[in-house]
Amino acid sequence: MSAPDLTAALERIPGWFWPTDQRLFEWFLSNEDVSGDVLEMGTYLGKSAVLIGGHVRRGETFTVCDLFESDAPDADNDAETTRSYSSLTRDRFERNYLSVHDALPEIVHGPTSVILDHVKADTCRFVHVDASHLYTHVKGDVLAARTVLREGGIVAFDDYRSEHTPGVALAVWEAVAGLGLAPVCVSTQKLYGTWGDPAPVRERLLAWLATRPDLWHTTDVLGEHHLVRVNQRKKPKPAQPQSDLDRLATELRHTTAELKKVTAESQNAVQALKKATKEVSVLGPVAHRAAGWLRRRGTPAK
Structure with missing residues (x-):
């Protein structure tokens, strides 16, 4: 046999x-x-x-x-x-x-x-x-x-x-x-x-x-x-074919991950812009006072 x-x-x-x-x-x-x-x-x-x-x-x-x-x-x-x-x-x-x-x-x-x-x-x-x-x-x-x-x-x-x-x-x-x-x-x-x-x-x-x-x-x-x-030895479980619902869930997870990534990048850009704006607002008065001092000394401001 x-x-x-x-x-x-x-x-x-x-x-x-x-x-x-x-x-x-x-x-x-x-x-x-x-x-x-x-x-x-x-x-x-x-x-x-x-x-x-x-x-x-x-x-x-x-x-x-x-x-x-x-x-x-x-x-x-x-x-x-x-x-x-x-x-x-x-x-x-x-x-x-x-x-x-x-x-x-x-x-x-x-x-x-x-x-x-x-x-x-x-x-x-x-x-x-x-x-x-x-x-x-x-x-x-x-x-x-x-x-x-x-x-x-x-x-x-x-x-x-x-x-x-x-x-x-x-x-x-x-x-x-x-x-x-x-x-x-x-x-x-x-x-x-x-x-x-x-x-x-x-x-x-x-x-x-x-x-x-x-x-x-x-x-x-x-x-x-x-x-x-x-x-x-335990046999590995065979891969199961994905249902339409499983595929939609997978796509939703991927889309959510991409949105999180884009949101994080946008937030970083906003923070950088705020920082630059703050630096300009601080440096403006300083530059104005420096120009006045130079005029009083007779030195043309560049």
Whole structure:
């Protein structure tokens, strides 16, 4: 599927998967330095899964794990899914996915706590974690991602900074502080990291970002970590055609400015004339007295 067709397909599928992360997913998934399977924990209606599925290579397995419409394993998780994902069903996910791809990924219909029963350790090159937002569950997803990722693999954590998901933030930054997760880059929605050496992938990422006029980036130093921040550049607003009313307003502004200029020049001329008149009125009597003095001395006035 061509890029425009894929973009159109993604726009039709409900979900929260912004253009910056779409470009980053494509770049990380196109990295040929690491081979292996791909895993998504939490898929909602398949927006990100559709993009991931387009980058699965021959011989690789793409696994998706989600509760879909099933009951959650505990009351808090059940309340979360009822509140935020009441429209999610496996049937809707499958229909969305098959509208783009010929075959479904491997589907684990259940909580992410069972994922290690289905995906072997050290087999994945890319893992997307976007399941529960509750700290206890995210902490388990972090450990599962670390288990299944192979050397050089990338994990992407969704909602690592949203105000309504503090449990994700705590679990992810705990992994950075205490479990050896090395952050590579962040967008407004996702943190991308590795349990390998982040320097090589970060340098390649920076070289790629330098070629992308649609993305801006900067690098922050966080102690021993160098974190790349990425976001989409804002497009300049297109010039709007002027209406007749706008043109009249513009002409009126120009005319008013010209009148002010002419008025200022006229006022300056009047002031200069007044000054000259005053000087003549002062010098007249002085000249008259000087002429009389010269006549009395017998000197003709010039």
